[in-house]
Amino acid sequence: MKLVVCVVHNRDRNRLTEELLKAGFKFTVIGSTGGFLREGNTTLLSGVEEDDLESFKQIVAGHCCAREQVVTMAPFEGPPGGAMLPGAVSVPVGGAVMFVLDVDEFHRF
Amino acid sequence: MKLVVCVVHNRDRNRLTEELLKAGFKFTVIGSTGGFLREGNTTLLSGVEEDDLESFKQIVAGHCCAREQVVTMAPFEGPPGGAMLPGAVSVPVGGAVMFVLDVDEFHRF
Amino acid sequence: MKLVVCVVHNRDRNRLTEELLKAGFKFTVIGSTGGFLREGNTTLLSGVEEDDLESFKQIVAGHCCAREQVVTMAPFEGPPGGAMLPGAVSVPVGGAVMFVLDVDEFHRF
Ligand SMILES: Nc1ncnc2c1ncn2[C@@H]1O[C@@H]2COP(=O)(O)O[C@H]3[C@@H](O)[C@H](n4cnc5c(N)ncnc54)O[C@@H]3COP(=O)(O)O[C@H]2[C@H]1O
Ligand SMILES: Nc1ncnc2c1ncn2[C@@H]1O[C@@H]2COP(=O)(O)O[C@H]3[C@@H](O)[C@H](n4cnc5c(N)ncnc54)O[C@@H]3COP(=O)(O)O[C@H]2[C@H]1O
């Protein structure tokens, strides 16, 4: 059993959860916020058997696609050595970010 | 130190948190939603010392009990090879789902 | 890649996220509630490269400082062997609690 922690764009959430359910996956949905854009997004927690992990990943890859988004930012000094961020910045968003964690123990009560 | 991620039914949340506090456990509560029933539930995050894990599990087992719930679902095609889900389905719910994760490092600042 | 799960006091959240962004860290913000005081706090999830972990920890240490808070509690019996908690209790709060978890797989879609 692995615990998958997956952050997805709200635009992709409904299609993704529908497909995961159809494939028989179980998961819990948590409302979250992006650190940089401060827009609402969705964090999924899902305990997945190792044999099903590839199919889970394919469903996520198929329903969460990255795209460019133009963002107007109040300028602040960027990372060390980086220039000041200008007013409008185009950032790649949208895909999904997935962390697969090892599970020591899994219990249903 | 282990990190326990536990999803419990909202009906069981208050009794469970009361018992965990009495036993001196520390935890953080996150509102969440079930992937399948789309009902609100609760995700607990708790850093637990290994020696206390059994007692934590016993408290959860004693305060979260599984039961049957009749659900009316808009029919959708189920998992591959499964039949169409009928209008009313009885699913086992309640109980709790628990993931115990290994913690590399734990810090208090 | 490590997954850092960090629970911080709401008073420290904005300064902390600002500093993490300036340092180029990526993270997701989840609203949460303290188990004991039942006050709102913030849980940060951040996938951090191992080489950057020390700098991440220093930023958290520098922006989340522990302090005393007086709390009036409805008396309940405390942990086994402990006395009844009195009406007003002073608990150390603030600071941050951090769990660093090993990541089996990290994917961007
Ligand atoms: N410090 C920074 N400097 C410059 N650009 C930055 C940046 N932080 C984020 N970005 C850019 O802005 C997009 C939105 O980030 P946000 O933090 O709002 O929303 C993020 C965040 O909620 C989550 N996420 C991404 N990487 C993460 C990580 N390592 N740990 C935890 N959550 C992460 O996934 C969402 C989408 O991320 P995605 O990478 O597709 O898209 C990111 C990325 O392209
Ligand atoms: N592997 C996992 N990873 C992450 N979170 C998990 C999980 N297994 C369960 N959960 C969480 O615990 C809640 C209760 O699950 P339980 O298995 O008792 O009770 C479940 C189960 O009996 C049934 N069910 C869930 N997903 C199903 C599916 N894809 N197909 C058929 N039945 C499903 O419906 C009940 C309610 O499910 P719901 O999703 O609303 O709510 C779930 C979900 O939030």
Ligand SMILES: Nc1ncnc2c1ncn2[C@@H]1O[C@@H]2COP(=O)(O)O[C@H]3[C@@H](O)[C@H](n4cnc5c(N)ncnc54)O[C@@H]3COP(=O)(O)O[C@H]2[C@H]1O
């Ligand atoms: N092992 C752990 N696992 C998961 N989350 C954890 C954790 N330890 C702390 N946290 C999270 O961090 C918040 C601040 O904890 P801190 O230890 O600084 O400050 C704590 C601590 O000084 C005290 N406290 C917490 N639980 C206690 C208990 N069972 N008995 C006595 N004092 C407690 O009350 C303060 C506020 O606690 P609260 O629960 O409202 O809020 C907690 C909780 O949300």
